[in-house]
Amino acid sequence: MIDVSALTLDQKASLLSGRDFSSTKPIEDAGVPSIVLTDGPHGVRKQAGPADHLGINNSEPATCFPPAVAVGSSWDPEIAAQVGAAAGREARALGVSVLLGPGINIKRSPLCGRNFEYYSEDPYLSGMLGAAHVRAQQTEGVAASVKHFAANNQETERMRVSADVDERTLREIYLPAFERVVTDAAPATVMCSYNKINGMYASENRWLLTDLLRDEWRYTGVVVSDWGAVSDRVAALSAGLDLEMPGTGGATDREIIDAVRSGALDESVVDEAVRRLLSLIDGYPTRGGAFDADAHHTLARTLAAECAVLLKNDHDTLPLSASVDVAVIGEFATEPRYQGSGSSRVNPTRLDTALDEIRANAANVRHVPHFDVGQAVAAAEAADVAVVFAGLNDAEESEGYDRTTIDLPADQVDVIRAVAAAARRTVVVLSNGGVVSLEGWHDDVDAILEGFLLGQAGAGAIADLLYGVLNPSGHLAETIPLRLQDTPAFHNFPGEQQHVRYGEGVMVGYRHYTTAQAPVRYPFGHGLSYTSFETRALGVEVTGDDTATVTVTVANTGDRAGKHVVQVYVATDAGPVRRPARELRAFTKVALEPGEQRTVSLTLDRRAFAYWDIQHHRWVVAPGEYRIQVGENAASIVTEESVKITGDVIIPELSMDSTVKEWFGHPIAGPALMQGMTAGMTPEQQAQAEQQQDQLRMVESMRMRQFVGFLGSAMPMAALDQLIEATRAAR
Ligand code: BGC
Secondary structure, eight states: OOOGGGSOHHHHHHHTBBSSSSBBOOBGGGTBOOOBEEEOSSSOOOOSSSOOSSSOSOOOOBOOOOOHHHHHHHTOHHHHHHHHHHHHHHHHHTTOSEEEOOBOOOOOSTTOTTGGGSOOSOHHHHHHHHHHHHHHHHHTTOEEEEEEETTOOOSTTTTTOEEEOOHHHIIIIISHHHHHIIIIIOOSEEEEOSSEETTEEGGGOHIIIIIIIIIITOOOSEEEEOTTOOSSHHHHHHHTOOBBSSOOTTHHHHHHHHHHHHTSSOHHHHHHHHHHHHHHHHHSOOOOOOOOHHHHHHHHHHHHHTTOEEEEEGGGOOSOOTTSOEEEESGGGTSOOOSOSSTTOOOBSOOOOHHHHHHTTOSOEEEEOSOOHHHHHHHHHHSSEEEEEEEOOGGGSBTTBOOSOOOOOHHHHHHHHHHHHHSSEEEEEEEOSSOOOOTTTGGGOSEEEEOOOOOTTHHHHHHHHHTTSSOOOOOOSSOBOSOGGGSTTGGGSSOBTTEEEOTTTTOOTHHHHHHHTOOOSBOTTOOBOSSOEEEEEEEEEEOSSSOEEEEEEEEEOSSSOEEEEEEEEEEEOOSSSOOOSOEEEEEEEEEEOTTOEEEEEEEEOGGGTOEEETTTTEEEOOSEEEEEEEESSSSOEEEEEEEEEOOOOOOOOOOTTSBHHHHHHOTTHHHHHHHHHHTTOOHHHHHHHHHGGGGHHHHTTSBHHHHHHHHGGGSOHHHHHHHHHHHHHHO
């Protein structure tokens, strides 16, 4: 690697911003090559001609693998890994060193226009999938850029909105997926988001980019800006942002040079950033070659089949037999919606359609290409089964803006209802990036297969699932609500006057619905199969003060091979903070032949029990009882066991401003106070004093300072001072 000291200040500054839209500047004299960074993450969008980040100009053909919304529903890190590895192989072949992704922001509201690029409403699931993607992609020699760091959960005003999030919510919901990816998978780059967090741009946020990311999480890679996210280059560099993208024609390099020359910026800050850049360039050089487009198309199909979610299947409507007459209705059957709009848009190598794939399975297929009630009803009446391909059009959701409704377009709902009334059996296949409401037609139809966006080979996967060539195994990574008004962020999305208040706190997604016991259409974790599973013999072994091992047996009790997702939730009331009713803390996907059973073992680490304590600014495991629950989904628990967790010994600090309750409840001061107060009393007086303890409740919110004033000499100040010291020493 080139030695930083061999470079001039001008050369060093030049490395810290792009040459153009998607590459870094070379320094030919010093032998530093340029490298290419491009989107990502479910395929490569390498633009041969003029580049843009809105996906407007077409790019070189590459395989469009299932986007994150689908991968999230696979509940399988292996699927995320295969997407990462295959996209990595293509990036390498196309000469790309950094493939920008994965996006692991939390789906705070179903309205976020970019939810199709994110995995889940749950940070644990998002983190596990993101880490698998990054590891696999980087193993192929292509750097990842985990994004958008952090609290970028909407598109409205994304360039300047302040996400106003409290400390605990940030730590428990919006940061853990990043923390896991950074600490478990060491992404070569982290992309900071456009937005502000509590009033400060992420790109200038030293706490975020240095104190947390580097000092606490021990991150050693490069921080790159989202494209255009830097507004003050010197402030951003000082905060920990290494590489500004895209290039600024050298204007901001000059700002860096001037700041060093004027003494406003220490040159060692520049050197550190350059060292990281050089190590990235060194570690991920430009390669080239070819990739097997056919093999990757087949892989994209295999992966897509793991992601679609069978939401409903009354009367065993699915799978279809090849001999039934099918009416295929809707334009998505011939013009598939398979990826989202914006910077992640891939120019696919091929594109399958559901109509062709269904025709490959069944002899009698009629097709109504449009959402036309008259034609649809006629076709449905003439067939055994009607399959309606519904969903959202490209323009209804995209990077850059949010949705304002979760409804399907009205013309589609009209067709679904009319078809359901006319057909013997109705199946709805959905293609959408963000969740859509199923209300108004859900009860009319027999089966619903939610495909989300499945990539270029998704149509083949849909046909395989409809005809039972494969068995659905996807599960919802986000709740499908009954109404938009029920969603936890409803009152605070997308904010106003450049602020969005995360008022629901940690109660995001299923955490809200399960805690409030609010009904939903389909809960987080829901997904049906053509076979049936049984979960039994749950065992929980506490393995330390704050860890446990869960073992559980799952059996395939049906007559088809299938995959079951074991979902382990932890529920507790322990500790001083309000906990969600339950939180996902471990999961695994198990493949089982008919009649087969397997015992799986999952680990609950310290974090599975912890909450973020805003008084101590750290993770705390409260001592107490924890219920370990195995759920079909977040709303229905099939088996559970309670365990006692020793947790942390927390000795709270005391002062004269602590309340009477805090003093008397204190593990050291409380007993000492009682002893002091009852010393010298007769046994009868002591018994009476203990009985009167109840009366303390009246004054428990009083600060000790006031209480002492009331009691006068009964509670000497010197004794209290001694106790304050004793508690401090014990902490
Ligand atoms: C997006 C990023 C993307 C970048 C480069 C930005 O607008 O937010 O996700 O990686 O453009 O295309």
